[in-house]
Amino acid sequence: MNIAEVTNSRQLREFMSTPTDGVIECVRNVIGDILVLGGSGKMGPELTEMIMRADAIAGIKRTVSVASTFSNPAEKTAELFSDLGVKVLKGELTDTKFLGGLPEAENVIYMPGFKFGSSSNWDKAVHINCILPYQVGEKYTNSRVVVFSSANPYAFTTIESGGSKEGDELDPKGIYGWSIVARESAFAITARNHPEQSCCFYRLTYAQHLAYGVIVDLVRYILEGKEISLSIPYVNLVSQRDANDRAIRALEICSNPPSILNVSGPVYSVREIARDLGKMLGKKPLLVGDEPRQSLIINDGFCVKRFGSYHDTLEDIMTAAVNWVKNGGDYWGKPTKFGEVKREY
Numbered sequence: 540m541n542i543a544e545v546t547n548s549r550q551l552r553e554f555m556s557t558p559t560d561g562v563i564e565c566v567r568n569v570i571g572d573i574l575v576l577g578g579s580g581k582m583g584p585e586l587t588e589m590i591m592r593a594d595a596i597a598g599i600k601r602t603v604s605v606a607s608t609f610s611n612p613a614e615k616t617a618e619l620f621s622d623l624g625v626k627v628l629k630g631e632l633t634d635t636k637f638l639g640g641l642p643e644a645e646n647v648i649y650m651p652g653f654k655f656g657s658s659s660n661w662d663k664a665v666h667i668n669c670i671l672p673y674q675v676g677e678k679y680t681n682s683r684v685v686v687f688s689s690a691n692p693y694a695f696t697t698i699e700s701g702g703s704k705e706g707d708e709l710d711p712k713g714i715y716g717w718s719i720v721a722r723e724s725a726f727a728i729t730a731r732n733h734p735e736q737s738c739c740f741y742r743l744t745y746a747q748h749l750a751y752g753v754i755v756d757l758v759r760y761i762l763e764g765k766e767i768s769l770s771i772p773y774v775n776l777v778s779q780r781d782a783n784d785r786a787i788r789a790l791e792i793c794s795n796p797p798s799i800l801n802v803s804g805p806v807y808s809v810r811e812i813a814r815d816l817g818k819m820l821g822k823k824p825l826l827v828g829d830e831p832r833q834s835l836i837i838n839d840g841f842c843v844k845r846f847g848s849y850h851d852t853l854e855d856i857m858t859a860a861v862n863w864v865k866n867g868g869d870y871w872g873k874p875t876k877f878g879e880v881k882r883e884y
Contacts, residue, residue, distance in 0.1 A: 540557075542851055545859055545863070548868070552585065555748070556588035562590075565593070572644040574642065574646070575587050575590075575605045577632060577649070577651035581746075581871070582779060585780075586787065602626055604625065605625055606632060644679070647685070649675060651671060661714055673725035676730070682736060685741050686797070689742060690775075691711075691716050691719055693710065695833040696833060702775070705742075705800070723740050726738050726797060737793035739793045739799070739800055740799045741802060743803070744775045747776055747851075748779045749868055752875060754776070754812070755870070756877060760824070760878060761822055762822065767827065767878045771834055774809055774834070775804050776804045778850070784846075786802070800842055802842055803842075804853075
């Protein structure tokens with residue numbers, strides 16, 4: 540199925556959790572139980588279901604667990620996991636007693652993070668983004684750990700530069716940017732202290748879904764007549780299915796010292812995306828502000844070389860998003876705040 544053919548939430552979940560041949564081969568090669576930390580958020584449920592579906596196809600028997608707060612009972616994420624055969628571990632990861640009681644696992648996918656509002660809540664940002672990673676790293680000293688990170692701390696570059704690569708010097712700004720660097724540093728320290736631990740820093744930018752994401756937000760802005768800022772003139776976009784595919788397969792490249800993986804998708808012009816969406820919607824977007832020469836542009840050449848091309852195209856995602864929003868598809872109420880004239884990180 541193509542994402543542009545998705546018409547309801549059941550089809551969307553099935554599409555987003557469909558494992559590729561690469562994921563199926565990965566689960567054959569990765570031995571041991573898998574623990575997803577903080578897996579009840581935007582990406583975790585479909586990532587975990589993708590693992591379960593891949594294991595079933597590959598005939599792999601293992602324990603897959605998710606430890607998270609499951610703070611929104613209306614989403615019924617815990618029930619979904621239980622139905623899939625996933626072990627549900629409900630609690631606060633920042634509670635040292637709960638964290639200490641979690642089961643051992645050869646493979647850990649680390650997803651907790653605090654972004655929006657971090658500039659006004661330093662205590663929470665430091666606790667979740669800086670201290671918790673070290674505590675997790677000290678607990679899982681013999682595990683492979685895929686650490687969900689961000690491309691946010693990269694320096695802004697011109698489109699002509701080709702974008703920031705994994706080895707480029709970071710230029711973090713604000714509490715969020717610095718806390719991302721601290722997250723990676725915490726795991727770098729635990730890996731250095733424990734030679735049997737291996738990690739991959741998974742630097743993701745703008746995963747696209749139909750219930751949230753940059754494209755869905757731009758569609759909604761255009762329909763609502765809201766201004767769209769061009770202060771970020773270019774952006775990398777990748778579908779959430781492709782992003783989860785790479786997150787699972789990153790288990791294959793965990794190393795000590797930690798490896799780094801940019802997962803970003805191609806670079807697109809925000810002006811051109813908004814223009815094309817406006818044509819599809821029959822409504823002109825309200826673009827405001829100057830377009831600077833530099834933007835947060837990411838080079839994911841290593842990812843594409845290692846794991847192959849992405850499966851979902853921007854054109855299909857845009858078509859699907861327009862149809863989804865116009866037909867009243869589910870919206871998670873988690874705006875990216877991308878394109879807002881005044882944004883807080």
